Amino acid sequence: MTVASENLTKNQKTVLNVLENSSEPMKAYTILYDIQKKGIKSPLQVYRALDKLIEIGKVHKIESRNSYVACKHEGCNAKTSTSFLICEKCDNVTELIGNNLFSYFSKQAEKNNFKYNKHCLEIFGLCENCKFKN
C-alpha cells in the first residue's frame, strides 16, 4: 500500500480537498454538507475517507472539538501524534511542529514507568492576532 497523496481515491481526494481549502478545522458533518454535490451522500463515506487520510498523516483530528484539519506540512511525520495551538477567541488552529515534544513526553512517561507511543496535545489560549484585540 503506497501512501503518497497521488493515489488517493475519489472520495478521499474530495474530502482532503475540502479540508485543504478550509481556513478552519471542519466537523465531519460540515464536510458532508459541503460535498454532497460531489456524490458523497452518507456520513460513513466521510468518516471512511477521514480514517484513511488520518492514517497516512494528511489529516489530523482535534479531539477536544471533534474536528478535522488538513496537515499543511509536506511529509508531516505527525501521523498518529498531534500537537495544536487552539485560539479560544477565533478558533484558529496551528500545528506545533519541529519541536522536541516526543522526547519530552517520552521522559515524562518514563518517570511513571510508562512506555510512550504517541500523544495528542491541545493547547488553548490566544493566537497572535487575538492577543492584542482585547
Next chain:
Amino acid sequence: MTVASENLTKNQKTVLNVLENSSEPMKAYTILYDIQKKGIKSPLQVYRALDKLIEIGKVHKIESRNSYVACKHEGCNAKTSTSFLICEKCDNVTELIGNNLFSYFSKQAEKNNFKYNKHCLEIFGLCENCKFKN
C-alpha cells in the same frame, strides 16, 4: 460559590461517587446506567453534574475517549488543564501531576506568539503492567 466537595448537590455527589469507585474512566451513559436506581433518569442530569464537577476540578474529561475520571489528587489544581497517560492495552489511565508541563507549554506557545491558557495532553502507550506482558 464555595467549591469544596462537601457542598455538592445530591446529583453531583452521586455522579462523583460512581466515578471515584470506578477503577477506570467512565462514559457519561455508563454513569447514567449505573445510577438510574438512584433517581437520575436522564443524560442531562449526568452531564450537568459532570460539568460542575469538571469546573471545580474534581473530575477531568479524557477528550480522546469521551470519558470522565475522578481526580485522585486532593486539591488538584488541574481544573481546566489535564495530562494523562493512557494505556493502549488495558485502558488504565494515570494523571500526570507535579510536573512542569505548564511552563514547558507556555514556552512552546510563545515561540508561536501564542498566549498559553490551558491544555489537554493525552499520551498513549503501555503502562507499567502491560509493558512486559507482550
Next chain:
DNA sequence: ATGCAAAATGTAATATTATAACATTACACT
C-alpha cells in the same frame, strides 16, 4: 489478460454522545 484478494464503495439503519427548551424546586442571603 485473467483471476484472486484486498481495499474501497454505496446504502440503510442504528448506536453513541451531547444539548436545547422550558417549567419547577431548593437554597443561601438578606
Next chain:
DNA sequence: AGTGTAATGTTATAATATTACATTTTGCAT
C-alpha cells in the same frame, strides 16, 4: 418571608460516529 441564583426534572432532539451487508474497483501475481 422575599429574592435571586443555582440546580433539578423531563421531553425532545441535535450532533457525532459505527454496524452490517451487498457490491465494485484496484493492485498485482500468475
